[in-house]
Amino acid sequence: MRVAWAILRKDAAVEMRSREIVYTTVFFAASCVLVFAFALVREGRAMPDAAAAILWIAVAFSGTLGLGRTFERERYTDTLRALMLAPSDRPAVYVGKLLGMLVLLAIVEAALLPLIALFFAAPITASPLWLAALLAAGTLGFASVGTLFAAMLVRARSRDVLLPVLLYPITIPVIIAGVRGTAAILQPVPDEAMARFWAALLVFFDVVFVTLSLWTFEPLMTEQ
Amino acid sequence: MALDFDRVVAEEVSRSFGRRRALSRVSMVCEAGRIVGLLGPNGAGKSTLLAVLSTLLPPSSGRVRYGSHEARTGGPAVRARIGLLGHDLYLYPDLTARENLAFFARLYGLPDAGSRVAEALRTAGLESRGDDVVSGFSRGMRQRLALERALLHGPRLLLLDEPFTGLDEASGAALVARLRGLKSDGAIVVLATHDLDLAERVLDEALVLGDGRVRATAPSGGQARERYREALRATAPSGGSAS
Numbered sequence: 001m002r003v004a005w006a007i008l009r010k011d012a013a014v015e016m017r018s019r020e021i022v023y024t025t026v027f028f029a030a031s032c033v034l035v036f037a038f039a040l041v042r043e044g045r046a047m048p049d050a051a052a053a054i055l056w057i058a059v060a061f062s063g064t065l066g067l068g069r070t071f072e073r074e075r076y077t078d079t080l081r082a083l084m085l086a087p088s089d090r091p092a093v094y095v096g097k098l099l100g101m102l103v104l105l106a107i108v109e110a111a112l113l114p115l116i117a118l119f120f121a122a123p124i125t126a127s128p129l130w131l132a133a134l135l136a137a138g139t140l141g142f143a144s145v146g147t148l149f150a151a152m153l154v155r156a157r158s159r160d161v162l163l164p165v166l167l168y169p170i171t172i173p174v175i176i177a178g179v180r181g182t183a184a185i186l187q188p189v190p191d192e193a194m195a196r197f198w199a200a201l202l203v204f205f206d207v208v209f210v211t212l213s214l215w216t217f218e219p220l221m222t223e224q
Numbered sequence: 225m226a227l228d229f230d231r232v233v234a235e236e237v238s239r240s241f242g243r244r245r246a247l248s249r250v251s252m253v254c255e256a257g258r259i260v261g262l263l264g265p266n267g268a269g270k271s272t273l274l275a276v277l278s279t280l281l282p283p284s285s286g287r288v289r290y291g292s293h294e295a296r297t298g299g300p301a302v303r304a305r306i307g308l309l310g311h312d313l314y315l316y317p318d319l320t321a322r323e324n325l326a327f328f329a330r331l332y333g334l335p336d337a338g339s340r341v342a343e344a345l346r347t348a349g350l351e352s353r354g355d356d357v358v359s360g361f362s363r364g365m366r367q368r369l370a371l372e373r374a375l376l377h378g379p380r381l382l383l384l385d386e387p388f389t390g391l392d393e394a395s396g397a398a399l400v401a402r403l404r405g406l407k408s409d410g411a412i413v414v415l416a417t418h419d420l421d422l423a424e425r426v427l428d429e430a431l432v433l434g435d436g437r438v439r440a441t442a443p444s445g446g447q448a449r450e451r452y453r454e455a456l457r458a459t460a461p462s463g464g465s466a467s
Contacts, residue, residue, distance in 0.1 A: 002330070002333055003331055005330075006327060006330035006331050007331075009327075009330070010316070010319070010323075010327045013319060013323060013327075014316060014318045014319060017318050017319075017357070018318055073316070073318075076317065077312050077313055077314060077315055077316070077317065078310065078312035078314060079314050079315070079316060081280055081308075081310065081312075081314065082308075082314035082328070083331070084280060085278065085279070085280065085303050085306065085308060086300075086303065086331045086332065087300040087301065087303045087304030087332060087333075087377075088300050088331075089299075089300060222282060
């Protein structure tokens, strides 16, 4: 964890100085919510389950933006090679970058939830623990695959195009489970049994995705 | 993690990228306390060989041994003894010089990181600029900082790709003195360069590469220039040599 922690601290220091990624991802996510609110809310009433869907769409889109920018910084002076030379197991580099993405997406979600509550009249405080659990599990599933792909594509010329093309099909189960689980607790009467089912499914995806990512990171990142 | 070695041996190392062969059956022995130069024209395979020696690039065939270990079996313990200064400098432009060095000190789990970083800044001549962001540095200042970054963990094997790039005369002379110091401390230094004037002052032996092959070896720096020219003539297109 020493290497992972060092990478997280370094990414935080770079971001604190530039604030480039946090501002752009939060602004992009907020813009998404705003556009969908204008499209889907009529006379103060949104379509059923729209709030949950828009929340997860905004997380996925802004997360993709953040993933691209985070690894662009490692590409600029080829510092990813220096990280791969560190005297630790190479998946530690993956864990460090994943932790950074989780912190970034947590900030994005903290900014999104009040907007979702405001524009879609979503009862986000009805089951706060279930909402937090679903967001945490879904974010981990999305970011675990996204971090792996973003690292893998860092030297690819068309990485900006390839990242969403590869990422979205594989993370569709996570997005669906996140939307269904969140929709269950944002109903006028929260359905916690349903939320528990989708949260359990998300935890299953997390275990599979994180395990596969840790297992494949080193061979995928070894220059061929 | 206490792995050490006193020689690095490349045995029949080849490396291909698709159908293009960047290295072809390159063999070399690098002993502790010696500076080995890799000379050759652009595209000769110098940087590829350095990447293979650094463990970043696995050879397509052949092997590299670090003492009795190979990169595959030694893993992190071998990497802990390697320092690499690449053509890209592996520095974060948004961080200060001190923050860059402190990050790499943490990455390598170095004790007394603060004093090592201060010492590295002093050696690089950047004490007064330690808290400035690297993006505001000249190429020469970044090059000096990157060299200290590569040396921070006291590597046994130091791999340098064009280390004299961007250095003024005083900085170049300081680098030569630094390399001599590392040599006397028992480091294995492999240096790829086009700067034959500076290289001749520090090299113990040189390998002249051309088209991914070892074209010649020069046992001492004094013969490197002649061998280099011979190799250039040998690898030049036939039209050019006929004129």
